Amino acid sequence: MEEKKKGFFARLKEGLTKTRNSIVSGIDSVFRGFTDIDDDFYEEIEEILIMGDLGVDATEKILTDMKQKVKELHLKEPHECKEVLIDSIRRQMDLGENAYEFEHRKSVVLVIGVNGVGKTTSIGKLADQLKAEGNSVLLAAADTFRAAAIDQLEEWGKRANVGVISHKEGSDPAAVIFDAVQAAKARNTDVLICDTAGRLHNKKNLMEELKKINRIIDKEYPEAYRETLLVLDGTTGQNALSQAKQFMEVADISGIILTKMDGTAKGGIAVAIQSELGIPVKYIGVGERIDDLQKFNSEQFVTALFDRKDTSSEQ
Numbered sequence: 001m002e003e004k005k006k007g008f009f010a011r012l013k014e015g016l017t018k019t020r021n022s023i024v025s026g027i028d029s030v031f032r033g034f035t036d037i038d039d040d041f042y043e044e045i046e047e048i049l050i051m052g053d054l055g056v057d058a059t060e061k062i063l064t065d066m067k068q069k070v071k072e073l074h075l076k077e078p079h080e081c082k083e084v085l086i087d088s089i090r091r092q093m094d095l096g097e098n099a100y101e102f103e104h105r106k107s108v109v110l111v112i113g114v115n116g117v118g119k120t121t122s123i124g125k126l127a128d129q130l131k132a133e134g135n136s137v138l139l140a141a142a143d144t145f146r147a148a149a150i151d152q153l154e155e156w157g158k159r160a161n162v163g164v165i166s167h168k169e170g171s172d173p174a175a176v177i178f179d180a181v182q183a184a185k186a187r188n189t190d191v192l193i194c195d196t197a198g199r200l201h202n203k204k205n206l207m208e209e210l211k212k213i214n215r216i217i218d219k220e221y222p223e224a225y226r227e228t229l230l231v232l233d234g235t236t237g238q239n240a241l242s243q244a245k246q247f248m249e250v251a252d253i254s255g256i257i258l259t260k261m262d263g264t265a266k267g268g269i270a271v272a273i274q275s276e277l278g279i280p281v282k283y284i285g286v287g288e289r290i291d292d293l294q295k296f297n298s299e300q301f302v303t304a305l306f307d308r309k310d311t312s313s314e315q
């Protein structure tokens with residue numbers, strides 16, 4: 001339980017160790033190894049950012065911004081540019097403060113994402129977190145495509161000690177949602193979290209399914225606050241970005257849960273998602289335990305990414 005004692009920032013930093021090592025050590029050697037701020041210097045930085053999964057688009061924006069600042073500030077030495085680079089990354093990620101309105105109102109949270117990204121696990125963690133904050137929570141097993149998905153959600157329901165509304169495998173997801181909404185209203189539930197399907201290979205069906213689900217919620221529970229969270233696997237780097245783009249075509253996504261950020265070198269994908277897609281990362285998964293879901297804060301993320309100080313003594 002040593003882990004639990006550590007503060008949020010220390011745990012965030014620990015989770016980002018591999019990403020930090022891949023980005024920051026490279027960057028540091030560029031700042032030390034170059035004597036001039038020239039094209040080669042910028043090219044090296046560009047390569048490191050792209051290797052760190054920040055994505056081509058965000059990398060370009062960061063470099064343009066950085067070059068402009070270097071000019072404005074009349075910087076001459078490469079080592080003077082580090083803070084400028086960090087600030088540029090911060091600016092590219094800036095989408096304002098994250099809103100978690102659904103924590104404070106009667107709401108329905110739809111969770112979408114393909115199999116294996118950590119959708120069910122994230123729902124379990126989120127349910128536990130919302131409950132700990134004093135909300136009553138109900139889960140809906142509307143990913144009816146596989147029996148295992150329903151069983152797994154029920155398992156997480158037990159762990160988080162919240163109810164689960166489910167039908168049998170292959171049943172109509174919209175019918176599950178209908179029952180779950182009635183149950184949530186009857187039980188005066190604060191947050192209804194719905195596990196929904198994520199079969200991207202049939203985009204038209206997925207779109208129809210989500211439309212139907214949304215129609216039912218709009219009709220049966222119009223007063224509920226709505227949130228749609230897309231779960232992406234952080235270890236898949238640029239694939240996560242293209243998955244997000246595809247999901248954006250079928251759903252109105254209000255936030256991202258980026259999982260498996262512990263132990264990946266591809267954590268830079270959080271920058272790409274916010275900068276390129278403009279969708280806020282609202283949570284990151286940093287382990288398999290029930291309390292391994294953290295609210296995401298870009299400022300702290302960038303600070304943790306570049307912070308070299310030892311975290312072992314931090315609380």
Ligand SMILES: Nc1nc2c(ncn2[C@@H]2O[C@H](COP(=O)(O)OP(=O)(O)OP(=O)(O)O)[C@@H](O)[C@H]2O)c(=O)[nH]1
Nearest residue numbers: 114115116117118119120121259260285286287288
């Ligand atoms: N290390 C780590 N593992 C995670 C995290 N989130 C989920 N996992 C693991 O990823 C695997 C897949 O998670 P699931 O929740 O089953 O994924 P899913 O998207 O619901 O997939 P299906 O149940 O197959 O639809 C499990 O072994 C989880 O324990 C995380 O933040 N960190």
